[in-house]
Amino acid sequence: MKSSKHFKVLFLVIAIIVSTSYFFQESKYLFQVLFFIFGIYLLILYVGVTRYRLNYFSKAIHSGKEKGLSLTFDDGPNPNFTNKVLDILKKHQVKATFFIIGKNIDGNEVILKRIIDEGHIVGNHSFSHVKFFNVISPKKIVEDIEKCDNSIEKVTNLKPLFFRTPFGLTSPKIAKALKKVDHVSVGWDFRSFDTMAKSETKLLYKLKSKASKSSILLLHDNNEITINVLDAFLNFCKKNGIKIVSLDKMIGLKPYKE
Ligand SMILES: [Zn+2]
Numbered sequence: 001m002k003s004s005k006h007f008k009v010l011f012l013v014i015a016i017i018v019s020t021s022y023f024f025q026e027s028k029y030l031f032q033v034l035f036f037i038f039g040i041y042l043l044i045l046y047v048g049v050t051r052y053r054l055n056y057f058s059k060a061i062h063s064g065k066e067k068g069l070s071l072t073f074d075d076g077p078n079p080n081f082t083n084k085v086l087d088i089l090k091k092h093q094v095k096a097t098f099f100i101i102g103k104n105i106d107g108n109e110v111i112l113k114r115i116i117d118e119g120h121i122v123g124n125h126s127f128s129h130v131k132f133f134n135v136i137s138p139k140k141i142v143e144d145i146e147k148c149d150n151s152i153e154k155v156t157n158l159k160p161l162f163f164r165t166p167f168g169l170t171s172p173k174i175a176k177a178l179k180k181v182d183h184v185s186v187g188w189d190f191r192s193f194d195t196m197a198k199s200e201t202k203l204l205y206k207l208k209s210k211a212s213k214s215s216i217l218l219l220h221d222n223n224e225i226t227i228n229v230l231d232a233f234l235n236f237c238k239k240n241g242i243k244i245v246s247l248d249k250m251i252g253l254k255p256y257k258e
Helices: 005-023 030-050 082-092 109-117 138-156 172-180 200-213 224-239 247-251
Strands: 070-074 097-100 121-124 216-220
Touching: 005 030, 070 082, 070 247, 082 109, 082 224, 109 121, 109 138, 121 138, 121 247, 138 172, 200 224, 216 224, 216 247
Parallel strands: 070 097, 070 216, 097 121
Antiparallel strands: none
């Protein structure tokens, strides 16, 4: 198997530290230089953990092959908003992908069924969606992902293939866990930061300005501002010839396991 960028960097840092220690062993600044190299390494690690798109620890798909835009909604099913999203998608006759949090299914089974019945795709977004998902043990990550799979399958009879890591965080632990579960990790090339949007006008402006240059858009179906601009955004896409393409077609993979 091809080694990850993380292992290549680790190997390089060790090589630099060993050679620096050898060549500068007499220098009074040796400790400071080593400390500086280690600091750079920590910085690279931080960027690798927080930048899903860099594929630093493990590989994920962040863009598509088709011309157009795939809509993805994270963090549902949500009893207040997911149905509204589905109504708007139905009105525009477009299909989206919902990355489901397993613990949100309980009590919202009808919404999850509706997502499938109306031709949308469901993906795994972990069961717990805990803040530090990337630092819990690989065994616990595997259990959490499988628990979400089981909860989705119980309601829909489908085994999702697509997985999206909570908060877009990665780590060697998630990389190790993903080797054990049979999933394709899917990110995005357009993160709207819709949950942090200060106003509908600002979010809509952002969506409009980047839509034609992107292929996979990250939105949230638990966020009121997102729902309030969705209809206007889809009108904009239609007017400007931006085709909404379902994620499976966009990345050329079937969304469910046999
Ligand atoms: Zn999420």
